[in-house]
Amino acid sequence: MTNEMMTRMLMIAGGLQLSILVASALVPFQLDWRKELACLSKLHRQMYWVYGGYVVMSIVAFGFITLFHAAELASGSGLARAFCGYVAIFWGVRICLQPVFDVKEHLTKWWLKVGYHLLTVLFAIFTITYGMAALRSVN
Amino acid sequence: MERFIQIAGLLQLGIASANFFAVRMFRYHEAMAPVPEAVRQVFWIQNIFIVVTVIGISLLCLVHPTELAAGIGMGSAISGFLAFFWGLRLGV
Numbered sequence: 093m094t095n096e097m098m099t100r101m102l103m104i105a106g107g108l109q110l111s112i113l114v115a116s117a118l119v120p121f122q123l124d125w126r127k128e129l130a131c132l133s134k135l136h137r138q139m140y141w142v143y144g145g146y147v148v149m150s151i152v153a154f155g156f157i158t159l160f161h162a163a164e165l166a167s168g169s170g171l172a173r174a175f176c177g178y179v180a181i182f183w184g185v186r187i188c189l190q191p192v193f194d195v196k197e198h199l200t201k202w203w204l205k206v207g208y209h210l211l212t213v214l215f216a217i218f219t220i221t222y223g224m225a226a227l228r229s230v231n
Numbered sequence: 232m233e234r235f236i237q238i239a240g241l242l243q244l245g246i247a248s249a250n251f252f253a254v255r256m257f258r259y260h261e262a263m264a265p266v267p268e269a270v271r272q273v274f275w276i277q278n279i280f281i282v283v284t285v286i287g288i289s290l291l292c293l294v295h296p297t298e299l300a301a302g303i304g305m306g307s308a309i310s311g312f313l314a315f316f317w318g319l320r321l322g323v
Contacts, residue, residue: 123270131265136257142323143277149319150284153312161305171291171298171306178287185283189276194268 098166106158177226233296240292
């Protein structure tokens with residue numbers, strides 16, 4: 093695969109990662125976090141929100157770093173491969189956890205079901221794209 | 232600068248390992264028991280993501296300090312992300 097093609101694939105993956113945030117924004121409402129987390133201690137509730145914020149921030153960073161530095165990430169340099177490997181593992185772990193989620197009762201509308209399966213496809217695309225960039229040799 | 236980044240990488244590995252002790256210390260299993268399963272699962276997944284992220288950035292710092300310290304391009308962007316990541320944590 094040429095550098096140009098890899099760059100383009102990474103740019104698409106970067107943009108798609110930012111689109112994942114739409115789904116992330118829906119989760120607190122769909123699972124009614126405000127009500128459900130009310131029974132937790134203040135510390136645990138804060139941890140929940142902070143961890144959620146950090147995951148969102150990481151995805152934003154992956155998206156923007158990829159969009160602005162796609163050519164460098166596709167170059168196969170040491171840092172580029174390490175970063176892509178790290179992002180591939182991040183999404184690879186997420187896809188492995190996908191079957192563990194007990195979400196059926198929350199997928200009450202057709203668009204939520206479609207969105208859930210679309211997310212699975214996107215996680216696979218991210219894992220494969222970044223995995224390919226991580227395994228590239230220097231050109 | 233490279234040495235500082237490598238030391239930061241080591242310290243971040245320490246923080247990543249602290250997350251494993253936090254499970255028992257903050258009694259996550261007990262504390263999360265009253266919430267519905269889907270909400271509990273999100274919490275565990277968030278934890279796993281945080282650990283993966285901290286280990287990932289530790290290794291980037293340990294193995295590629297020169298590129299991170301170069302102050303150009305992607306290295307600079309990743310360093311900026313790490314500074315923001317920990318700066319925000321300090322604020323919280």
